[in-house]
Amino acid sequence: MKIVIRMLSIATIILWIVILFFSVTAVYSVMNLGITVGEVQMLPSSNGITFSLPFSITNNGYYELADLNLTTRVTDPNGTVLDLTETVVPSIPRGTTVNTSHTIPIDLDAILSMNHVALLLNDSSFNVEIFAGLNFARAVPVQLSTNATIPWGAPFAHFTIGRISVSPHNSTHSEATIPVSFENHAIIDITGTLKLEVYNDSNEQIASGMANINTPSQQSYADSLLVYMRQQDISKLTSSGNMHIIFETPVFVVEWWEQYG
Amino acid sequence: MAELNAKLILEKAMPRVLKATVWGALNFFVVYYLPMMLYPKDILPLDYVTPLIQYAIIVVFFAVVGQLFSGTIIGCGFGIARALVIIAYFFAVSDGGIFSVTLPISEVTVNLAVDISILLLMIVSVNLFNIAKNLLAAIVLLTEKSTDIDLT
Numbered sequence: 001m002k003i004v005i006r007m008l009s010i011a012t013i014i015l016w017i018v019i020l021f022f023s024v025t026a027v028y029s030v031m032n033l034g035i036t037v038g039e040v041q042m043l044p045s046s047n048g049i050t051f052s053l054p055f056s057i058t059n060n061g062y063y064e065l066a067d068l069n070l071t072t073r074v075t076d077p078n079g080t081v082l083d084l085t086e087t088v089v090p091s092i093p094r095g096t097t098v099n100t101s102h103t104i105p106i107d108l109d110a111i112l113s114m115n116h117v118a119l120l121l122n123d124s125s126f127n128v129e130i131f132a133g134l135n136f137a138r139a140v141p142v143q144l145s146t147n148a149t150i151p152w153g154a155p156f157a158h159f160t161i162g163r164i165s166v167s168p169h170n171s172t173h174s175e176a177t178i179p180v181s182f183e184n185h186a187i188i189d190i191t192g193t194l195k196l197e198v199y200n201d202s203n204e205q206i207a208s209g210m211a212n213i214n215t216p217s218q219q220s221y222a223d224s225l226l227v228y229m230r231q232q233d234i235s236k237l238t239s240s241g242n243m244h245i246i247f248e249t250p251v252f253v254v255e256w257w258e259q260y261g
Numbered sequence: 262m263a264e265l266n267a268k269l270i271l272e273k274a275m276p277r278v279l280k281a282t283v284w285g286a287l288n289f290f291v292v293y294y295l296p297m298m299l300y301p302k303d304i305l306p307l308d309y310v311t312p313l314i315q316y317a318i319i320v321v322f323f324a325v326v327g328q329l330f331s332g333t334i335i336g337c338g339f340g341i342a343r344a345l346v347i348i349a350y351f352f353a354v355s356d357g358g359i360f361s362v363t364l365p366i367s368e369v370t371v372n373l374a375v376d377i378s379i380l381l382l383m384i385v386s387v388n389l390f391n392i393a394k395n396l397l398a399a400i401v402l403l404t405e406k407s408t409d410i411d412l413t
Contacts, residue, residue: 001397001400001401001404002401004397005394005397005398005401008390008391008393008394008397009394011390012387012390012391012394015383015386015387015390016387018383019380019383019384019387022380023380024299027300139379140375140376140377140379140380141375141376142373142374142375142376143373143374143375143376144371144372144373144374145371145372145374146369146370146371146372148369
C-alpha cells in the first residue's frame with residue numbers, strides 16, 4: 001500500500017511539473033508572438049472594390065501555431081451579408097514568420113443588383129465582423145472576435161435634378177436641358193453612360209437622352225444633359241413627374257427613379 | 262502537569278508549527294511570488310493578480326494545515342478537501358474550461374476565448390491522484406491503528 005501511495009505521489013509531482021512547465025512556456029510563447037497588422041487598403045478592382053488587410057505573424061515561442069483562420073463578414077447597416085471571406089494558414093512552426101493578407105473582394109454588381117440603391121445615393125457604413133481562431137500547440141484552441149465599421153462613400157451622393165427647360169431643336173424635335181449634379185464620394189472613379197428617361201405625371205415617357213460621364217473619386221459632377229422629344233409630346237410635359245436614371249459601366253448597371261419638378 | 266504540557270508542545274507541536282510555517286512560505290513563494298516575478302502586474306492585459314492571490318490563499322492554507330495535521334486522518338481529510346477545492350476553483354475561474362475575456366485595444370473591443378480544457382483535465386487528473394493518495398494514506402493509518410497491539 002505504501003508503495004502505491006509513493007507512486008501516486010510521484011505521479012502527482014510529475015503531473016504538476018508538466019502543468020507548470022506547459023503554463024509557463026505557453027505564456028512565454030504568447031508574449032513572444034510578433035503580430036503586425038498593416039493598414040487596411042481599399043483598392044479598385046475589375047468588378048468593384050477590394051479591401052486588403054496585410055498582416056504578419058512571427059512565432060518566436062516554443063510551440064507551433066496551427067489552423068490559423070481569419071474570417072470576415074461584411075454587412076450593410078440593415079444586417080444583410082455582403083461578403084464572407086476566410087483566410088487560412090495551416091501552420092506557423094516555431095521560429096518562423098508568415099506574411100499574408102486577408103483580401104475582401106466587394107463585387108459592386110452583386111451588391112447593386114440586390115436593390116441597394118440607397119448605397120448609391122447616400123453615404124453609409126459597412127459593419128465588418130472579424131473572427132480569428134488558431135490552435136496553440138495543437139492543444140489550446142484560441143478564438144478572437146471583434147468588429148469594426150468601414151465608411152462607404154456613395155458614388156452618386158446628393159444627386160439632384162434641376163429645372164427642365166425646353167427649346168426647339170429642329171422641325172420634328174425639341175431639346176430639353178436637364179441640369180444634373182452629384183458628388184462622387186466613392187473611392188472609385190465613375191465612368192460610364194448616364195441614360196435619362198423623362199416621364200410625365202401620367203407616367204408616359206416623353207423624352208430620353210444619354211450622356212457619357214467621367215467623374216473622378218471625391219469630385220463633383222454638375223452639367224446639363226440634353227434629351228430630345230417629339231414636337232407633339234411637348235404639351236405632355238408636365239411641371240412634375242418622374243425620371244428613370246440608368247447608369248451603365250462595363251462592370252455594372254444600376255437604375256433608379258428620381259422625381260423632378 | 263504544566264511541565265509535561267510544555268515538553269509536549271516543544272517536542273511535538275513546535276516542529277510541526279515550524280514545518281508548517283516553512284512549507285506555507287515555500288508554497289507562497291512558488292505559487293504567488295515566483296509567477297509575479299516572472300510576469301509582473303502590467304505585462305499581460307488581464308487581471309490575473311486577483312485569481313493568483315485567491316489560488317495562493319487556498320494553496321498556502323492547505324499546505325499549512327496539511328503539515329500541522331500530517332500523519333493523521335485529519336491531515337488526509339484536508340488533503341482530499343484541498344484537491345476538491347482546487348478542482349472547483351479551476352472550474353469556476355476558467356468557466357468550465359473556456360476562459361473568455363474582453364480586452365479594450367485602442368478603440369476596438371476584442372473578445373478573447375481560450376479553450377483550456379486540456380489544461381483543466383490535467384489539473385483534475387492530478388487532483389484525483391491526490392484524492393486517491395490521501396484515501397489510501399487514510400486507510401493505511403486506520404489499518405496500522407487497528408492492528409497495533411497495546412502490550413502495556
